[in-house]
Structures are given as structure tokens and as C-alpha cells.
Amino acid sequence: MSDGLDSLRAPGRVAAPDEGITIDELRLASRNHALPMELLRHDVTPTGSHYVLTHYDIPDVDPSTWRLDVDGAVERPLKLDLAALRAMPAQTVRVTMECAGNGRAALIPRPLSQPWLNGAVGTADWTGVPLALLLERAGVAEEATDLVLTGLDHGIERGTEQDYQRGLSLADAAASDALVVHEMNGVPLPPQHGFPVRLVVPGWYGMGNVKWLHRITVATEPFAGFQNRAYRLRQEAGDEGEPVSRIEPRALVEPPGFPDFMTRTRVVRPGPTTLRGRAWSGWAPVERVEVSTDDGTTWREAGLGPDLGRWAWRAFDIPWEAEPGEHSLRARAYDGSGRVQRLDPAWNRGGFANNADQPVLVVVPGRGS
8 A cells, every 4th residue: 555655756757858847846946046147246145145955944943952963983972052163263265056956957858856057056155163173073083984964954855754964075074174154154044054054065066065964973984875875977767876076167157238038138239348257166276267159169268357265266257349149158167177167068867067058148239229
């Protein structure tokens, strides 16, 4: 006899040819939100405009009773209240964070999930206690290799009831200067961003930045829980796949001019203008950005703005003489690791790490129009 969860156990699927956005995807889209592309103009994304993805519900957390446990393979387990955590030495780091599914909705066939286009990104000043300091105070056992990070959000995914949990190796945590964060842009974390405490792992896609964090368990083997199994680059459902980790290089053009309401096609007056945007990578600093105004036929190197920090995006700009007609604006980023942003998407069943550029369509009216 069915227990009522049969439909929830169905594996993820991809859209059929010509299948439109589903009601389930619209439900997800109505709960989450993307960065409006015109706000790429800000070095630091206004808090309310930073992208949001919430897997389950936003927990109702009482800060007076909240505790952070650091346990497992440690010499001195910790149980910290919010005041104790805030009293510890803190750092502020500017970090660009991007959802691993950014660009998913542009894939063909489309993996069914949160239907992101290109706005699942934002940059914030995150303030918190270095994860390394907490682990030092707890005394990590010599045989420890990994961490299990548990949030207070709880739900069902592919039929499995679970707290949101992610595993992270100690080496990866150290390499990314991970923080246990209690402030975003100088104020306490908003509820949708993990109040009262979250993890921020600079350079990693958003799935590794556990919100509503309440337990850090030091482990002696890699975590094999659902979220680590789910975020893998698979061509077929049964593939082992490569794990999703660091953010692939990406550049986005800030939409110039003004938009058509429905299509978001941009209208730019003829004449000289400046094209701007942002570029980032979780692997290495961005070293070069190229821009095309003819749909990738020719490319010109853009100028780079100030370095805002190792983990933050970088502005770019380039002059353009807008001639009457239709134009497709594209950008691609090169980072110091030798990685280059793709022009065509690399498909996988989860729609993860799709860093292909998404052209901005511009109409320049005739002179005198």
C-alpha cells in the first residue's frame, strides 16, 4: 500500500521537447529570487537584492535559545550561544556567491528544478568567525579529514526526509578561508540568508554555504549524505559524476539603455556609450574579460576595474559606438587558473555549473527616431 510519498520519490527529470515551465518550477521561482541585472552596477549587492535560494522552509529560530555545536572527532566539544560566537574574533570578507544552478533554464533539454536564467548571484560583505578558529578551539583529532555541516531547515528531497546537510573536507575549508557568519553587509543576517548564523565558503557554489547552521561535526571520512550525492555533474541518472565545487568563471553584461517590459530587450540610443559588467571565478582571480557586440563574431578586450578582494567579482567596461540595428552583446571571462568561460553550455542532468554566457539583445533605433 502506498504511504503517500510515492510521487515524492520519483527521480529528477528533464523537460520533454517543447515542454514549458511547469507549475512546480513556478512555485520554486515564486519563493526564490534572482539579482536584477541592472544592479550589477553595485560593488556590493544591496542585501534585499542578493539572490536567494531556500531548499525547504525558512526556519523560525529563537536567537536566545539557538546554539552552535562543534562535535565529533574533537578533543573539546563546543556549545556556543550567539553572544559567545559574536564575542570571538571576527573577519569581514567580500564574497561573490553564485547558485550552482545559475543558467539552468537556458539548457536544452531543461533539467526541472529552480528555473534560473543568469541572476542567481550576488556579492556581500560577510562578517563572522573563521571556521579554522572554531576548529582550533575544539581541537581536531589527528585522524579527522572532513566536516558535516547541518542547518535547521528540514524537508523532503527525492523521498528522503532530512535536515539540510553538506560535507566539506578540512582541506577545502582551509583553502577557502571559510567563515561562520553572523552579519551580512554590516547588519545581522536576514532570515532568508540564514539568521542567526550560516557558513560562507568563499569560491564555492551556494549549495556549500549552509544556512541556519547549528552543528559542525568533525568526521574521519567523507560525508555521503543526500546533498553531496545530488550536486554532481551527471549525464545519466545512474552516473557517479564529478562533484560540484568551485564557481566556474563567468562574466555578465550589465544591461545598457532601457528595457521592453515583456521581453527585456534593451533599447540604446545611437552613438557612443560604455558597456559595463562584472566577472568572477571561484578558482582564481579574473585576469581578462572580452566583450562581443556582434554575437561572438569578433571580440575586444575590456578594461578591468579595481580589485575588490580575492573572492569578489570585478567590474569591466568597454566603449561602444551603438549603430542602428539589432545587436547581441556577449562577454567571457578568463581566470588565473587557465579556465575560460564557455560560449556554449555544458549540459548535465542537474543543470549545474553552466557558465555559458547569455547574450543581451539590444535594439538601437535609427538616428532621429
